[in-house]
Amino acid sequence: MTKILVTGATGNIGRLTLKHLLKRRPGSELVGLARDPAKAADLTANGIEIRQGDYFDYEGLARAFDGIEKVMLVSATAFTDRNTQHQNVVDAAKQAGVQHIVFMPIIRKPDSAFILPQVTEEDLFVEGRLQASGLKYTLVRHPPFLDNVEFYVGGNALETGVQAPAGMGKAAYASRDDLAEAHAVVLSESGHENKAYSLYGGPAVSFADIAKILSQIGDKPVTYNVVSDQEYIAHLMAQGLSEPAAGFVLAWVHGVQAGEWDGQTADLERLLGRKPVTAAEFLRASFAGHLAKGSNDTANGY
Ligand SMILES: NC(=O)c1ccc[n+]([C@@H]2O[C@H](COP(=O)([O-])OP(=O)(O)OC[C@H]3O[C@@H](n4cnc5c(N)ncnc54)[C@H](OP(=O)(O)O)[C@@H]3O)[C@@H](O)[C@H]2O)c1
Numbered sequence: 001m002t003k004i005l006v007t008g009a010t011g012n013i014g015r016l017t018l019k020h021l022l023k024r025r026p027g028s029e030l031v032g033l034a035r036d037p038a039k040a041a042d043l044t045a046n047g048i049e050i051r052q053g054d055y056f057d058y059e060g061l062a063r064a065f066d067g068i069e070k071v072m073l074v075s076a077t078a079f080t081d082r083n084t085q086h087q088n089v090v091d092a093a094k095q096a097g098v099q100h101i102v103f104m105p106i107i108r109k110p111d112s113a114f115i116l117p118q119v120t121e122e123d124l125f126v127e128g129r130l131q132a133s134g135l136k137y138t139l140v141r142h143p144p145f146l147d148n149v150e151f152y153v154g155g156n157a158l159e160t161g162v163q164a165p166a167g168m169g170k171a172a173y174a175s176r177d178d179l180a181e182a183h184a185v186v187l188s189e190s191g192h193e194n195k196a197y198s199l200y201g202g203p204a205v206s207f208a209d210i211a212k213i214l215s216q217i218g219d220k221p222v223t224y225n226v227v228s229d230q231e232y233i234a235h236l237m238a239q240g241l242s243e244p245a246a247g248f249v250l251a252w253v254h255g256v257q258a259g260e261w262d263g264q265t266a267d268l269e270r271l272l273g274r275k276p277v278t279a280a281e282f283l284r285a286s287f288a289g290h291l292a293k294g295s296n297d298t299a300n301g302y
Contacts, residue, residue: 008074167257
């Protein structure tokens, strides 16, 4: 029996990946890695074994990977020495006899000079480790999450208008749920070994486009208000983000405005066997929820 292990099982994308894997494989073939297995009771209830493990604990990882054929490595959190953690996972997987690792770098445009702090160099590092490991690997490259667009536009855009630094850059955001389903396809099929996919959603939208979409959702004009970088950070901090988190969001928005994620491939659609969720569909569902609740709760990931 081949076993598939997904790390970050208690986080958003790891949990969603296991949820989609359950539609393709019996729970008995699935394993989740969690720092705190008590937070994964819902997965255990579905027959998924949860093994304890921390990216910083090499020996524990090697034990957790025993008998596993494929590992989905959910990328480590920014600002937490991602290189050490990713290297531990790759090396421990190799030691334990894992055959294949699926990793989720952020899409980089060929020849782009754009560097996303805490992300670009760390992604290049783990890709180098994977190539050097001799293991089979698949790179499922992600665009920015649709789930974080609410942050990018300032949190409560239906009330305040879209607040973002100047630019007409577009991004082909994808939802975490679609990306997780694509992970499940790659993990449960053969034929994806040593391939790289760019999982753009689409069509790409600008902040002006998002203001138009929100105007339709709220049935009232939602303007795109250009703010300076300093004003943007202050606005996000007023929404409850810490200064480093707000600065990190700003770096993603600079990438959007530079057109770093405005590309298009059929990779995500091909893996899903259907069109990915669009920005308009996603925002309609999430903002409609806020309108119904009368709240401005926002998705996160930072
Ligand atoms: N494409 C994008 O727009 C975008 C945006 C932001 C972040 N990301 C990246 O995507 C990743 C997944 O996103 P997400 O929304 O699923 O994040 P998330 O909900 O924060 O999940 C992160 C998972 O990683 C686990 N984790 C953190 N540190 C760990 C460690 N030292 N050892 C083992 N597990 C550890 C967490 O465990 P606990 O439950 O114990 O905390 C959690 O399960 C993020 O970590 C980040 O690298 C992408």
